[in-house]
Amino acid sequence: NAGVTQTPKFQVLKTGQSMTLQCAQDMNHNSMYWYRQDPGMGLRLIYYSASEGTTDKGEVPNGYNVSRLNKREFSLRLESAAPSQTSVYFCASTQGDRGSGANVLTFGAGSRLTVL
């Protein structure tokens, strides 16, 4: 089973360029998330999608947009990349859309983005 698949794994951008990180899950999960990880910090939530057709902001949404294309796919777009967006990006998914029980998040392998 593939689980959560992110593409690309690595990307280098110049300031001002745009790009889209793709994420797909094959576990029939309802909820999907985008996190970023910076050195010395834990993961921080950028955007999430509780269910197909809905998206909402997390802790650090500025400079990003998302699209929940269908139940499987959740993309993250940087319209005008900035050096502060250099980070490792993780997509995750989980079955439940309400916090109850474990509802463990399954993470993708991460996408390392460098903005010059």
Place this chain on the structure above:
Amino acid sequence: AQKITQTQPGMFVQEKEAVTLDCTYDTSDPSYGLFWYKQPSSGEMIFLIYQGSYDQQNATEGRYSLNFQKARKSANLVISASQLGDSAMYFCATRLSGGYNKLIFGAGTRLAVHP
């Protein structure tokens, strides 16, 4: 607002010894959960263990156990019989308010297991 604090940036342990990784949390939610994830050098996030705030017993998963002390708002991860493959970053997390399984993470603890 929820907050997770991991005060140990780095820890080391001798192989086959036990180690405790500290985690304190702050939440106003009456019902909450604590998660621990492992991130090896390859970068993926691996779920280890979960404790619900109303669970009567401390959670255990193989060599991992959670020392949950509600009054002290701590949820420390105990790894018994450490193995070289346990060398990794370890993150404690809890849910943000408002449901939808949004997690907030601590800064992590880097564990090095020495032979």
